[in-house]
Amino acid sequence: MTLDIIEESKRLEDSGAGEILDWTFEHFDASKVKMSTSFGADGMALLHMMHSRGHRPKIFTIDTGRLFQETYNVWQKVIDQYGVKIEVYGPDPADLHELVESGGPNMFYQSVENRRKCCEIRKVRPLNKALQDTDVWITALRRDQAPSRATTPILSHSSQYDLLKVCPLVNWSEVNAWEYIRNNGIPYNELHDKGYPTIGCSPCCRPVPPASDRRAGRWWWESGDDKECGIHIEDGKIVRKKKANFVI
Numbered sequence: 001m002t003l004d005i006i007e008e009s010k011r012l013e014d015s016g017a018g019e020i021l022d023w024t025f026e027h028f029d030a031s032k033v034k035m036s037t038s039f040g041a042d043g044m045a046l047l048h049m050m051h052s053r054g055h056r057p058k059i060f061t062i063d064t065g066r067l068f069q070e071t072y073n074v075w076q077k078v079i080d081q082y083g084v085k086i087e088v089y090g091p092d093p094a095d096l097h098e099l100v101e102s103g104g105p106n107m108f109y110q111s112v113e114n115r116r117k118c119c120e121i122r123k124v125r126p127l128n129k130a131l132q133d134t135d136v137w138i139t140a141l142r143r144d145q146a147p148s149r150a151t152t153p154i155l156s157h158s159s160q161y162d163l164l165k166v167c168p169l170v171n172w173s174e175v176n177a178w179e180y181i182r183n184n185g186i187p188y189n190e191l192h193d194k195g196y197p198t199i200g201c202s203p204c205c206r207p208v209p210p211a212s213d214r215r216a217g218r219w220w221w222e223s224g225d226d227k228e229c230g231i232h233i234e235d236g237k238i239v240r241k242k243k244a245n246f247v248i
């Protein structure tokens with residue numbers, strides 16, 4: 001069967017997040033579907049929703065080597081509470097050695113170029129490994145998280161990773177995510193209670209005041225509203241050949 005991804009994506013705009021997940025597993029084999037998580041609030045809500053609806057894709061995370069202890073704590077809770085296996089990907093030791101030896105452990109503060117290099121080695125390359133032999137990548141992106149995410153489709157063909165990217169929470173707000181978490185007793189990263197709206201690597205995240213831009217704490221020393229680590233940017237680079245079972 002061939003799916004017209006643009007048309008299906010438009011049709012799913014009227015569906016809830018759970019229905020989008022159901023659509024995904026009706027059309028694709030769960031063994032070829034992967035969900036990424038960094039154990040943030042949205043990811044935890046999505047993981048719980050998927051689990052409670054009986055969907056069992058592979059779940060993976062990227063351990064950059066610079067995460068908060070609180071992130072490891074909630075990661076452990078996910079394993080204990082849901083009984084799921086979390087695949088772990090991380091930077092190549094040789095790449096990391098060269099990065100730290102040439103620039104120092106805090107080289108990312110020195111320039112945007114250095115920061116992007118660190119994200120490339122610690123996040124983007126491991127993600128490329130994680131998504132090998134995968135047809136569908138489920139992520140917890142929301143449109144209101146950042147201007148760079150405002151037009152994120154529910155379904156899209158990722159030319160960067162050559163797969164179908166599914167974002168069931170695009171129409172959620174931060175309030176929706178927290179209502180779902182509290183109503184369902186879902187574990188979450190305790191740093192959210194300490195003023196961190198989003199959580200990534202410890203040297204590159206800090207708390208923000210309640211009324212401010214929710215991503216202002218990410219790479220706070222940089223300016224501009226397009227701050228991304230590179231894993232959700234389509235650069236047009238074709239890494240592998242396009243899958244045959246959907247069209248764009």
Ligand code: SF4
Nearest residue numbers: 108118119122201204
């Ligand atoms: S968020 Fe910071 S520490 Fe983490 S990979 Fe990017 S630059 Fe490196």
